[in-house]
Amino acid sequence: MPESMSQASLPAFEITLNALSGALDKAQAFVATKKTDAATLLHAKLAPDMFDLTKQVQVATDQARRGAARLAGVEAPSFEDKESTIAQLKERIAKTVAFLKALDRGKIDASAEREIVFPLGPDKKGHMKGDDYLNHFVLPNFYFHCTAAYAILRHSGIEIGKRDFIGNIPMKMT
């Protein structure tokens, strides 16, 4: 049995987004314990011209939501980028996971050979085959922004480990 497009996308988004939500819980606990400032954390960056934590989480959820919607051939709901608390970022993640759960898996499975057209900046469009779009655009971008969010938390002193990034995966341990 070959892998399906829906199986290669939806569960990976869901597991990694839920893991990110869990890492944000630890960030929230850190803010409470250290009596530090959540705003500083939410605007922390790894380089002056990189996105801050808030934007990394926003873009990670955008990649999953828009990527999966394009593969399913439906319009993604537009989310306003106005989160200013950790709780609101967690809400955005939860809304994204709920949206992914409602998508038609059969439509995504049928998208491997279909041409996907998507905006690249304000003026350009990218054109890719569905499977290429998933493998070479959506997944790398999604993991990039999830990892960047995780790295900002680590860099800021939050005690999280690799397991907080990988999340609750279908693995048996012996």
Added chain:
Amino acid sequence: MPESMSQASLPAFEITLNALSGALDKAQAFVATKKTDAATLLHAKLAPDMFDLTKQVQVATDQARRGAARLAGVEAPSFEDKESTIAQLKERIAKTVAFLKALDRGKIDASAEREIVFPLGPDKKGHMKGDDYLNHFVLPNFYFHCTAAYAILRHSGIEIGKRDFIGNIPMKMT
């Protein structure tokens, strides 16, 4: 046509590893221009208890090499972790890409339902179905370490952009 396990793994590894090699070229140029110290860069970290740049690149190549080898049902060659220059890290990446190119794609395509058993630390073993192993262990770990390497370079002042991470993907732009 559904997506194949080999198509969901090998080209993604190859494109992203070649992109990482290109980012290391820019790191090498930065060291030359700024008359700074390559060793400092090679040992740069985002947090005291995270891997340094050298180790991130080593582990990224390990994930691709061992992950693909396990799916193909062959033994991965063992690489000694002894790189101490940017050129040597690029060599490790090139050896990894050459190994991936030589794997039997048919064997990887047939691995979606096969149980993959792999070491987790010194004493434990993980057990996952082939497609789960690819989607929830190998790809997230691979992208995690590639992104961490990229983020260390950005954090260290190297001028690279998202395109240096995404690499040379099969996309038409209009």
